[in-house]
Amino acid sequence: MxxxxxxxxxxxxxxxxxxxxxxxxxxxxxxxxxxxxxxxxxxxxxxxxxxxxxxxxxxxxxxxxxxxxxxxxxxxxxxxxxxxxxxxxxxxxxxxxxxxxxLIGEVWLCSGQSNMEMQVKGYSNQPILHSNDILTEAEEPGVRLFRVERNMSRTPLTELNAKWEHTNSETVGQFSAVGYQFARMLQQRLKVPVGIIQSAFGGTVIEAWMNKKAFEGVTDFKIPADTAKIIKNEPFVLFNAMINPIAGFNIKGALWYQGENNRFNAGTYDKKMEAMVKEWRSIWGCGEFPFYYVQLAPNVYKDGKDQVPVIYESQARAMSLIPNSGMVVSVDAGSQTTIHPPDKTIIAKRLLYWALARTYGKKGVSYMGPVYKALKVEGAKAIVSFDEIPAGLTAYDKPLISFEVAGADKVFYPATAVISGKTVVVQSNDVKTPVAVRYAFKDRSEGNLYNVEGLPAAPFRTDNW
CATH class of the missing domain: 2.60.40.10 (Immunoglobulins)
Structure with missing residues (x-):
């Protein structure tokens, strides 16, 4: 860093x-x-x-x-x-x-921590998939970039060290790979200019992006004394320095990719997202703009043990708390070696699907993958049904992975899972009478269950143990 x-x-x-x-x-x-x-x-x-x-x-x-x-x-x-x-x-x-x-066109904000900040040219020993191809096609007069530099403050600021830039291999190389690709693809689909504003800072918590009003009621995160040295993970300091100076500049919507640093208080993440978005919308004063965000990808975290599934659930719950919001699933696009998965193109595309379908009214564009609906047990078989599968399910000719099943003893065992019509049948020789099923519900577990439209199911569990 x-x-x-x-x-x-x-x-x-x-x-x-x-x-x-x-x-x-x-x-x-x-x-x-x-x-x-x-x-x-x-x-x-x-x-x-x-x-x-x-x-x-x-x-x-x-x-x-x-x-x-x-x-x-x-x-x-x-x-x-x-x-x-x-x-x-x-x-x-x-x-x-x-x-x-x-230019007059569409304006979007992209914010969050390092996976949103990660630039097209990549990090040290951490590549971006297709980065050189992206850079060779970077000169597009219909896309403009505005990148807020890292900063922090305990008081709201109004000044920035930033400027609007044209796209070329240099400016695009330093810009958010998710944000830029979303903007470029949106410009190609809509045939109008697109401005993308990047305000992101790696290794940060959501509390730092909240203002004081949004933070009211938060009890699991302390505010340090003003005499202490300022750090990027204090409440408000990134909002004050990196959001307040641009708040009010009309945007069509916002993209958010953050959460890794909130693994340790993941149970309250959904409420914090709700409060943050409510205040951002209020301060911007341009309506209930869409807020599309990325669910965390699987990763082997060295400092924790299966904390990510809790934030998976918080992020999924946030969709029902935040009006005009949508979540991109990335359980199939993670990395076992880095917290920064290289495939930012698929993430940008999935954000684009939400925007095209929900914001711009493009008919026929799918944007959600299978959503767990119900569990039915027949003997040793656990039969899982889903919503958001108009044409059914697929694993693209590969065996389904990362399913587990448990009986009344609450001990989960790896299970075989097979698509049957519009359901998934899960079973294990170690569980004679299933009670609960989990899918990709560990930090490192990848998933490969999709609807026919090609969008992945999010990690889920049928229990509340």
Whole structure:
């Protein structure tokens, strides 16, 4: 992990605001940005104290006015058209500031810890599948990148060291492999510009991404004294430094990939996700935007024993707690040697399926795999049925793996599992009368049960032991 570099305030201001005019803007509102199409897009910044500010949008030549407060702050919204560009926005409080190369399209935020932060060029000795192919095709004028650098603060910040960038092999190589590929595939499918905002920090807990209001009621995570040295896993510090400065910039939706560092308090993870998303939506002020997230992948963790299944369940429960949300399953796309699985393409595709089907209304696009429904016992056979299997089940001609069965003694044994119609029949010679079935319910257990549409079943158990 690279050493954290905290910028002095003066340097941050240099990067965050255009200093050539009295009108100053946050980094997220700058040349090359993408504004959400057909929305009331928020703009804000500073101007001369008490000045009357005029803003002209080139796509319709409409003039907006705002009165700067005593401290120079101002805020307003502009109406955006259907996708297109490039356009200009002119700001004037007596001195002009012109932003150009602005596109109108779809804007998404991607956030979380290292599996979201993992860049297209990979980590040391940890590759990204197809990375060189991705980089050879990186120059796409319809995709723009905004990468928030790592930072942390105990108080909410408004400045950033970041800028909107065009895609090329260098900028894409440093960007989130999940986020970029999602944006590129979305741009290809919708044929409109896409802006993707990355705000991710490896090795972090969800509590650090929550604001104080979202954290209310949390009892299993302590806030350190202000006199202690700041660390990235304090509550609020990443929200303050990496989310607050961009909150309010209109987005279509958010992508989330985090949870490895919450294995130790996994039972409350769903409630924290619910609280965090509720507050993000409230602060952004652009509606109940979709929130799509990735369930953790299997891995052999050296510091724990089968803690991941608990967070599997928390992540699955979060879908019923968070309106307009959806979970990508990755039980078939993990790694036994690294916490950072190399196949980020399949994860980006599965996030894309949720977005296309649920956000953009693309008919016929499947987005969910088989979901455990019920267990029926017939003699020595445990028969498992599922929802979300309109055309049935498959393991692509391979034997099903990672099924276990237990009797009344609550001892689980490896089991054979066979697809039978739209059910899976599970049995073991060691269990004469089954009571419970588990599937991929260990840290390291991979899964290979899919619906015919090609989407995997999430790990599950039929018991509550």
């Amino acid at each position: 690279k050493a954290l570099k905290l910028l002095p305030v003066a340097a941050a201001l240099l990067f965050s605001f255009n200093s050539y005019s009295k009108v100053t803007l946050p980094a997220i509102i700058s040349n090359g940005m993408v504004l959400q199409q057909q929305s009331n897009a928020a703009l804000w910044g500073k101007a001369k104290s008490g000045a009357k500010l005029t803003i002209i949008t080139s796509w319709n030549q409409k003039t907006y006015t705002a009165n700067a407060a005593k401290d120079g702050s101002w805020r307003l919204s502009v109406q955006t058209p259907k996708a297109g560009g490039p356009f200009k926005i002119t700001f004037n409080d007596g001195e002009k500031l012109v932003l150009d190369d602005i």
